[in-house]
Amino acid sequence: MIQGSIVALVTPMDETGAVDKESLRRLIEFHIAEGTDAVVAVGTTGESATLDEAEHCDVIKSVIDYARGRIPVIAGTGANSTTEAIALTRKARELGADACLIVTPYYNKPTQEGLYLHHKAINDAVDIPQILYNVPGRTACDMLPETVGRLSRLKNIVGVKEATGDLSRVAKIRELSGDEFALYTGDDATSREFCLLGGNGSITVTGNVAPRLVHEMIAAALAGDREKALKIDQKLAALHKTLFIQSNPIPVKWAVAEMGLMKKGIRLPLTWLTPDCHDAVRDAMRQAEVI
Known part of the structure; x- marks a missing residue:
């Protein structure tokens, strides 16, 4: 089981929106050095919605190549078409991903039975560990705990990313x-x-900016050390908030660029962080002692 701080990696781009491979390599080295436990390539934070299929697969391949087995790589392979999700998941397996993160179909608004059958089809088609991804704020589709329970009994479905923020789940x-x-x-x-x-x-956005602190906080929480986890998390609290001051990944890409780790590139329809938000994000970065 992959545990700990799993960074939902940004996809570095140049000012024209082209994928910046050199910065991607630098980010992988940065996260390995800072103690990140695993990375997700081309998830929501990696702008999967605006990469075409060839680019999507190429970024996954590059992350796997750069990681060289030193850190687990989870490939984002979800789609609102079951056949497309199967194709992406199959390609990720061929490329050597350790697991796949598969978001619930967005926009379609399937029933719970539709969600079950969608993920079962991927499970049956591709022999690779698969992590369900429930983020109704993005997809307009909520996979209920009962559906997760049903899917957990399938061979290749090994976990869930539950992004509702509902701790009762x-x-x-x-x-x-x-x-x-x-x-x-x-x-x-x-x-x-x-x-x-x-x-x-945690499959984390904040970990892009403060990977060592997030790793240490999650490790303390997993060990049951409430006091230590709280002390570290207090340094991160402002980042948790301000990295969503505009739509993800707008603020986090600005912050990573501010740290000198990548160029100022993002793809439409997303735009670069507006100047009125710069001070808030920069102040949060100072609280986390990353600048």
């Missing part, structure tokens, strides 16, 4: 899915408590 999903099923939060603001309640880690 931790115990419920654990009860329905068992101790061997991985529970990850996708909500940085509640990640400390999520892990203290029995979660296995």
